Amino acid sequence: MIIETRQLTKNYGPVVAVSDLRLRVPAGGISAFLGPNGHGKSTTIKMLLGMTRPASGTGQVLGHNITDPTGSLEIRRRTGFVSEDKLLYGYMSVRQMLAFTRSFYPTWQPQREKELLARFELPLDRKVKQLSKGMRTKLALILALARGAELLILDEPSEGLDPVVTEIMLQEVVRSAAEGATVFFSSHQLSEAERIADHIFILKRGQVVLEGRLDELQSKYRRLNAVFAGAPPLEELRPLNLLHTQAEGHVLSTLTNGQAETAIAGLRQLGALSVEAHPVNLRELFLQVVQEQAQ
Numbered sequence: 671m672i673i674e675t676r677q678l679t680k681n682y683g684p685v686v687a688v689s690d691l692r693l694r695v696p697a698g699g700i701s702a703f704l705g706p707n708g709h710g711k712s713t714t715i716k717m718l719l720g721m722t723r724p725a726s727g728t729g730q731v732l733g734h735n736i737t738d739p740t741g742s743l744e745i746r747r748r749t750g751f752v753s754e755d756k757l758l759y760g761y762m763s764v765r766q767m768l769a770f771t772r773s774f775y776p777t778w779q780p781q782r783e784k785e786l787l788a789r790f791e792l793p794l795d796r797k798v799k800q801l802s803k804g805m806r807t808k809l810a811l812i813l814a815l816a817r818g819a820e821l822l823i824l825d826e827p828s829e830g831l832d833p834v835v836t837e838i839m840l841q842e843v844v845r846s847a848a849e850g851a852t853v854f855f856s857s858h859q860l861s862e863a864e865r866i867a868d869h870i871f872i873l874k875r876g877q878v879v880l881e882g883r884l885d886e887l888q889s890k891y892r893r894l895n896a897v898f899a900g901a902p903p904l905e906e907l908r909p910l911n912l913l914h915t916q917a918e919g920h921v922l923s924t925l926t927n928g929q930a931e932t933a934i935a936g937l938r939q940l941g942a943l944s945v946e947a948h949p950v951n952l953r954e955l956f957l958q959v960v961q962e963q964a965q
């Protein structure tokens with residue numbers, strides 16, 4: 671595991687932002703950190719990077735303790751990151767910001783910096799405070815990706831980016847992973863996560879409610895559409911352990927968790943005239959899991 675937390679908790683006054691979080695991110699590949707607004711993704715990332723202290727619990731990143739000041743420095747030295755507030759100096763120009771950051775990191779990749787600058791088309795002499803939101807994200811990404819870091823922690827790396835630049839960002843993140851970096855990124859763009867992530871974590875109320883390899887999750891969950899002669903017998907479905915079941919007219923729509931064959935047989939026994947099973951995409955999985963937990 672390259673990131674590992676146990677019972678990590680953070681509250682802001684009465685608001686519990688992260689609650690008893692157990693997060694285990696494998697080394698290698700790309701992991702997506704997903705979840706509704708305000709459910710603790712940025713707070714978790716800030717704790718991993720030592721930018722805010724947990725109230726309780728422990729965590730290690732690259733083997734260093736996140737609450738130990740020396741460990742935390744080492745984590746930030748070895749990790750390329752884009753944080754929520756982008757951590758840029760407004761009074762510097764893009765050129766100065768690059769030179770300043772470059773000077774700290776012996777693993778800096780000048781060639782990669784050059785290529786990223788060309789692809790992201792940033793105005794080198796413009797002051798950081800005069801950049802648009804998307805331009806700031808681009809700069810933060812260049813600073814993170816050109817570091818040659820073994821771990822990239824990116825908080826909403828597509829924030830403010832137009833579709834063309836988002837595409838470039840995704841390609842560059844995949845390139846970093848192909849060159850050996852582990853990537854952990856938060857996002858609300860499920861289609862992006864679906865395209866590039868090997869592993870997903872869905873956070874809900876500060877806890878991981880679903881995690882796994884994306885291909886395994888997608889082969890495990892099935893959407894079932896069952897047609898009944900009359901209204902579907904909702905009360906009798908309980909033993910089938912179905913997730914987020916909805917009925918509309920004669921049609922029942924539901925999600926199974928790894929037990930598709932048993933559920934299909936059960937629905938037939940309850941009088942279903944036909945049952946169709948469909949694979950689920952990440953959007954469906956996310957909506958089901960998030961809504962299920964809310965029920």
Ligand SMILES: Nc1ncnc2c1ncn2[C@@H]1O[C@H](COP(=O)(O)OP(=O)(O)OP(=O)(O)O)[C@@H](O)[C@H]1O
Pocket residue numbers: 682685686687705706707708709710711712713714
């Ligand atoms: N500095 C702060 N002071 C007080 N409350 C905070 C602070 N930062 C975050 N919170 C609260 O902690 C909770 C989690 O916020 P966080 O930013 O971690 O969520 P998130 O999942 O990253 O959300 P989003 O997807 O909207 O970026 C929210 O209820 C938020 O209001």
